[in-house]
């Protein structure tokens with residue numbers, strides 16, 4: 001025979017037995033909370049057994065959407081609309097920056113673990129995404145050159161600025177190295 005509960009496991013109030021016999025919550029509201037807690041615990045347990053669980057799940061979900069043409073079109077539409085919104089991009093950028101600053105060590109540790117776990121695959125995936133980035137940049141550059149003279153001019157300006165900054169850093173680095181050598185020499189002479 002099923003157990004009859006008298007006290008709600010969520011809020012500890014009395015369970016109305018006339019309407020909720022055999023239930024361990026007092027209301028639909030508490031029942032929802034209980035279910036949420038069960039799901040959260042199950043999720044936490046899965047994550048502790050397999051740190052890649054969340055990644056695998058979202059990959060699975062993504063694959064199933066991609067496999068269904070209708071779902072895929074809808075998914076892309078929603079995603080593209082969202083990404084176009086400047087406010088969304090700005091808030092993404094901001095919250096990521098904040099998160100990064102706050103969790104610097106945690107992220108570094110996660111990266112180290114992830115890297116160790118994936119081994120060679122890590123290097124390969126980094127190379128792949130780097131190649132993708134370069135290809136994308138090349139395409140964008142060509143597109144601007146063909147279609148948007150002002151945008152292309154702006155890009156050239158940014159590239160020049162980037163190179164200027166790079167050369168400046170390089171010079172600074174060299175000067176610091178020379179300085180360090182001179183100081184090393186001085187301290188050797190003193191001995």
Ligand SMILES: [Zn+2]
Nearest residue numbers: 008011026030
């Ligand atoms: Zn309750």
